[in-house]
Amino acid sequence: MIIVRKIIALAALFFALAVSAPSLAAKVGGKPAELQKWSFAGIFGTYDTNQLQRGFQVFKEVCATCHGARLLAFRNLVEPGGPEFSEEQIKLLASEFMIEDIEAEGGERPATLADNWPSPFASEIEAREANNGALPPDFSVLAKARGIYQPFPDWAFNYFTAYQEGGADYIYNLLTSYEDPPHGVEVSDGQEYNAFLGTGIAMMNPLMDDLVEYDDERLPRTVEQYAKDVAAFMYWLADPHLVSRKTIGLNVLIFLSILAILMYLVKRKIWANVKH
Secondary structure, eight states, rough: HHHHHHHHHHHHHHHHHHHHHHHHHHHOOOOOOOOOOOTSOOOOOOOOOHHHHHHHHHHTTTHHHHHHHOOOOOOGSOOOOOOOOOOOOOHHTTTSEEEOTSSSGGGGGEETTTSOOOOOSSSHHHHHHHHTTOOOOOOOSSSHOOOOOOTTTHHHHHHTTTTOHHHHHHHHHHHHOOOOOOOOOOOOOOEEEETTTTEEEEEEEOOTTTOOSSSSSTSSOSSHHHHHHHHHHHHHHOOOOOHHHHHHHHHHHHHHHHHHHHHHHHHHHHHTTTOO
């Protein structure tokens, strides 16, 4: 009876969560998110090096004018599992930035691989003054701090599909949903309407077609392509060890499976001549 009661209680809780889900959607107010296909999705997913390089290009040329990435070191752009630029490329890139250093002549020096990505503003006050009072969020872990709303039963299937790309989907949908406000919706001065959020946003639309020139001319230079590439880069930025973690997890499962088979065979061998 106790087990039955627990099952009934769990079923009731599950039903209550499913019923309450639509009310959460009403509070958000935006249009449903369009889920994208990511190379790093699933238990066997890995980062696409070329996509990360393009995403970094969009970040550097567009986003970095307002947003920082204080946890990103220049050397991270060279390490395996990421954009994997050559060391010479990043050394040249780092030398374009000046870092404050009291021990250097003149109080500053060119950045090196060991330095972190410099902030575009000297202080929070300066950042707010340049953005109509809004503080641009740091990009370091933003893709892990955001997520999308999924109604029942979609979110229940995530336990089986290992879906964890909500942050990347959030960023993509945010960047591709700048529209004119619908009739009857007013947006405050200094803001633009974003259909995904269902409200105004202080960040002006940062992307437009043909804004960034990719080396690969076969790729479309569209807002959707830019948004997907920079979203993938930001997800790597927030979870740079995703590939190695998945590899370790798979190796552990293989090891445990082999160990289970060996233990079963040992048990059969030991008890083979024992009468039951």
